[in-house]
Amino acid sequence: MNDRALLTGQRPMVFAGAPLDRGEVLRRDEDRLAALIGGDEGWWLILRDGEPLLQPDGAVFWFRRSELDGLGLGPERIFLGHYKGTPCFAAQLAKDSPLPDGVEMLDARRAAMGLSPDEAAIYGQARSLLAWHGRHGFCAGCGTATQIRSGGARRVCPACHSEHYPRVDPVVIMLAVNGEECLLGRQAAWPPAMWSALAGFVEPAETLEEACARELKEEAGVTADMHAIRYVMGQPWPFPGSLMIGLVAPVSDAAITVDTHELETARWFHRDEVRAMLDGTHPDAAMPPSIAIARRLAELWVDGAI
Ligand SMILES: [Zn+2]
Numbered sequence: 001m002n003d004r005a006l007l008t009g010q011r012p013m014v015f016a017g018a019p020l021d022r023g024e025v026l027r028r029d030e031d032r033l034a035a036l037i038g039g040d041e042g043w044w045l046i047l048r049d050g051e052p053l054l055q056p057d058g059a060v061f062w063f064r065r066s067e068l069d070g071l072g073l074g075p076e077r078i079f080l081g082h083y084k085g086t087p088c089f090a091a092q093l094a095k096d097s098p099l100p101d102g103v104e105m106l107d108a109r110r111a112a113m114g115l116s117p118d119e120a121a122i123y124g125q126a127r128s129l130l131a132w133h134g135r136h137g138f139c140a141g142c143g144t145a146t147q148i149r150s151g152g153a154r155r156v157c158p159a160c161h162s163e164h165y166p167r168v169d170p171v172v173i174m175l176a177v178n179g180e181e182c183l184l185g186r187q188a189a190w191p192p193a194m195w196s197a198l199a200g201f202v203e204p205a206e207t208l209e210e211a212c213a214r215e216l217k218e219e220a221g222v223t224a225d226m227h228a229i230r231y232v233m234g235q236p237w238p239f240p241g242s243l244m245i246g247l248v249a250p251v252s253d254a255a256i257t258v259d260t261h262e263l264e265t266a267r268w269f270h271r272d273e274v275r276a277m278l279d280g281t282h283p284d285a286a287m288p289p290s291i292a293i294a295r296r297l298a299e300l301w302v303d304g305a306i
Pocket residue numbers: 139140141142143144157158159160161162
């Protein structure tokens with residue numbers, strides 16, 4: 001572990017820090033899993049349209065198994081793993097099911113920012129998995145209805161016997177840097193004054209460095225120094241199933257040509273300017289909130305940590 005890992009490891013991003021024992025061995029025993037899921041042991045995290053049911057104080061409203069009857073749940077019952085020895089499960093309210101008494105709801109991002117780090121990570125896992133199951137009810141190979149297995153860790157097709165696993169989509173998000181300046185861009189749909197690091201999905205047959213360099217070239221016209229690109233930290237991003245891969249990318253050619261199909265604009269910001277954006281004292285530019293890894297990358301860069 002180097003200094004940077006130590007530094008960034010002290011304060012995981014929202015949705016990171018997965019605290020559950022996901023029970024790889026247990027998941028091979030369908031009978032034991034079925035008994036566990038149908039039993040009274042453990043706690044249930046319930047979502048509606050991907051958003052968590054909360055207590056009035058903003059913490060997760062954990063349900064007992066006996067409280068699920070009559071809630072109007074969808075078909076999937078997911079075993080998330082054990083939290084300090086207690087099994088945790090997730091399910092989703094069926095469409096148009098009423099909200100149970102005593103629970104609150106918030107937009108997913110606002111809800112996650114109010115949760116404890118452990119609950120935010122568990123919620124992210126539940127949200128990604130339930131979203132994946134919701135989109136993969138039919139075999140991509142033959143179109144037959146698939147069946148859930150391993151407590152939600154895979155689906156199988158009874159006709160062609162293919163197996164389908166929850167997918168994670170890798171996204172590179174990079175702070176391009178050039179001496180005392182870093183590159184930020186903005187999209188037209190963002191709130192006024194909001195600027196962020198550039199990002200994009202990794203495409204087939206690319207390394208992370210190659211995806212980073214390609215995105216910087218495509219979106220802003222700058223040339224990354226491929227051998228100097230470094231990994232900083234990652235963040236699971238359950239909207240619906242991405243992994244944000246935070247990089248710092250020194251450039252060898254800083255001349256900007258913006259692809260206005262992707263970005264409204266992009267420009268270089270001096271370190272002092274970024275510090276003011278983070279402090280909220282910049283007159284007309286701001287960084288995303290703390291839930292966003294782009295903000296953490298900027299914080300680390302301003303502090304000279306990356
Ligand atoms: Zn099939």
